[in-house]
Amino acid sequence: DGGITQSPKYLFRKEGQNVTLSCEQNLNHDAMYWYRQDPGQGLRLIYYSQIVNDFQKGDIAEGYSVSREKKESFPLTVTSAQKNPTAFYLCASIPGLRAGYGYTFGSGTRLTVV
């Protein structure tokens, strides 16, 4: 079945450490997105990519980095510059821009700083 796979499901990060969250889709979707959700809040956009080898900053990109070397993959690195990374991270994709489809979301990665 097609879908988006995020891994790991739970991730613990020590202070000053970089960690990478994986997002892989087999839907042949062009556009991919990373959102952050804090407890009791809505989602905020971190980064997005419309095509391979291209990506743009969202509203809260500071302390994060991404790459899009393959259409299927859009990993997110949480760097040590991100001072408050504890949150639920969701990856999403759509077939094409403004095609009128809702996002397909992955199951999420819950990141905790220890």
Added chain:
Amino acid sequence: ELKVEQNPLFLSMQEGKNYTIYCNYSTTSDRLYWYRQDPGKSLESLFVLLSNGAVKQEGRLMASLDTKARLSTLHITAAVHDLSATYFCAVDIAGTASKLTFGTGTRLQVTL
């Protein structure tokens, strides 16, 4: 800057009752989405509303869009416990690469 506001933020209702969740947004848009999130889980797409006057229904949920009023509603008919979840609306503006701006969510609790 686009703002998306939902109300109420929390709703406790009895089984069998009807209620409406409201989603207001600040900038012209013709695309609005409703999602459901269960505790600790990801988001599930409920409705995609693509034009003024659009109405969609699935089971006990019905969503509508009034682009002139910049308002969408999610109406719950004869609520059942299984509808307990957090509901988000999200808005997409033309020319923004389909970046969705989400509301803060409405946490619905249906009691027996």
